Amino acid sequence: ASHAPILAVRNLEAWYGESHILHGINFDVNPGEVVTLLGRNGAGKTTTLKSVMGIIGKRTGSIRFDGKEIIRASSDRIARSGIAFCPEERGIFASLDVRENLLLPPTVRSGGLTMDQIFELFPNLKERLGSQGTKLSGGEQQMLAIGRILRTGARFLMLDEPTEGLAPVIIQQIGQTIKRLKSEGFTILLVEQNFRFAATVADRYYIVEHGKIIDGFANAELQANMDKLHTYLGV
Numbered sequence: 001a002s003h004a005p006i007l008a009v010r011n012l013e014a015w016y017g018e019s020h021i022l023h024g025i026n027f028d029v030n031p032g033e034v035v036t037l038l039g040r041n042g043a044g045k046t047t048t049l050k051s052v053m054g055i056i057g058k059r060t061g062s063i064r065f066d067g068k069e070i071i072r073a074s075s076d077r078i079a080r081s082g083i084a085f086c087p088e089e090r091g092i093f094a095s096l097d098v099r100e101n102l103l104l105p106p107t108v109r110s111g112g113l114t115m116d117q118i119f120e121l122f123p124n125l126k127e128r129l130g131s132q133g134t135k136l137s138g139g140e141q142q143m144l145a146i147g148r149i150l151r152t153g154a155r156f157l158m159l160d161e162p163t164e165g166l167a168p169v170i171i172q173q174i175g176q177t178i179k180r181l182k183s184e185g186f187t188i189l190l191v192e193q194n195f196r197f198a199a200t201v202a203d204r205y206y207i208v209e210h211g212k213i214i215d216g217f218a219n220a221e222l223q224a225n226m227d228k229l230h231t232y233l234g235v
C-alpha cells in the first residue's frame, strides 16, 4: 500500500548563528515506520531533529508534517501538531522525583499515555516513583525521558541516541520498547551511533554526512550495504 509520508523534509538548511550546519537535507518518514539517521559525530543528525522540532534559530527549506508546512512554525505549535523530541541529554530534572518529572510536560493532544500505561511499559519507573532525578541510573533516566514524551499525546517520536552510555541489558529493553511502540502505531525517527542496536529496530536508514543525506536504504538491503556503511561510519 502506498501512502503519503507523515514527515517530508526537503532542502532543509540550518544554522547555529553564523555556522551553516545543514546543507540541503532530504528524507521521508512514512506512518508507523522506525527510521534511523546514521552518521559520524558532528554530521548533523541532532541538528536535523532539532530543526524538525523548531528549536534551531534559522532554518530554510520545507518540513511537511501530516500534510502541513511547519518550517516556520514555533516549537510550541510543532509540539501541539503531535511531534515529541527526546534529547540526547535526556533533560531529567535532578531535583524533581520521577512522578514530578512525568507530570512536567503539558498534554498537547488527546491520546497521551496515562501514568498506569507508562508504568506498564516501564515497570522500573513505578518502583522508583518517589526517587529524585539524581538518584536514577542512566537506563532509568532514559526510560523516564521516553515515558515523559508519551504523556504528551504525540504519535511521532524523535529519539536522539537513546542507548548512549547504557548497559547491553538496558539497551535491549529500550529496543523492546521501541518495537512495542511501533506495534501500537507510533512513528519513530531515531538518531543512533550504535549501529548494531539500530539494526534491531529500524525499517529504513539514512546516512547523514556534512549536513546532507548521502544515502538511504531499507533494512532488507542492509547486508548488501554493509561495505558502504563501514566506509560511511568508520566502523
Ligand code: ATP
Binding pocket: 016, 019, 021, 039, 040, 041, 042, 043, 044, 045, 046, 047, 048
Ligand atoms: P553528535 O553525535 O556528535 O551529536 P550529530 O550528527 O548529531 O553528531 P550535530 O550535533 O547535529 O551532529 O552537530 C552538527 C555540527 O553542528 C557539528 O559541527 C557541531 O559542532 C555543530 N553544533 C552543534 N551544536 C551547536 C551549537 N549549539 N552551536 C554551534 N555549533 C553547533
